[in-house]
Amino acid sequence: MTxxxxxxxxxxxxxxxxxxxxxxxxYMIRHGSMKAGLYAPQNRDEQGPHKQDELYVVVTGTGTFEKAGQTQTFGPGDLIxxxxxxxxxxxxxxxxFTCWAIFWGPDGGEA
Structure with missing residues (x-):
């Protein structure tokens, strides 16, 4: 079965x-160093830094994203x-709020 x-x-x-x-x-997909899943936190986001580079694709909802001291609003369709x-x-x-989270590459990220 495929x-x-x-x-x-x-x-x-x-x-x-x-x-x-x-x-x-x-996680819905894993292939090589890439893995992707749906993230749908409730009330607060408690995550910390990750070992791999990451993309978020906002599916539903709105809010604010904080990264390294910078803040940006987001909405459906945005890529972070x-x-x-x-x-x-x-x-x-x-x-x-829901988003796809996609991780890839070596620990420490790509150059």
Whole structure:
């Protein structure tokens, strides 16, 4: 059987149903150094820096993103890049906030 290659926010939300807080995350795809999942935090974002470079693709909701002392508002369709090892978090986000989180590359990020 061929593994799936198309994932929807709805199918990912089914996978994280019943989870709370930072646990509202599920990897849907893994290939080589790349992994991607849906992140849907509730109330607050407690994550810290990651070992790999990361892209967020906002699916639903709005809020503010803080990265290395800078703050930017975001909304559906926005793409956010975070280098490996950099402090970042979502703040003041709406209850319906979801985003794809895509990690890739070596620990420490790419040059």
């Amino acid at each position: 593994p799936p290659f198309l994932f929807t926010p709805a199918s990912a939300m089914t996978a994280i149903a019943g989870r709370t807080g930072i646990q509202r995350f599920e 890049f975070v280098e490996a090892g950099v402090e970042h978090r979502f703040t003041g986000f709406s209850d319906d």
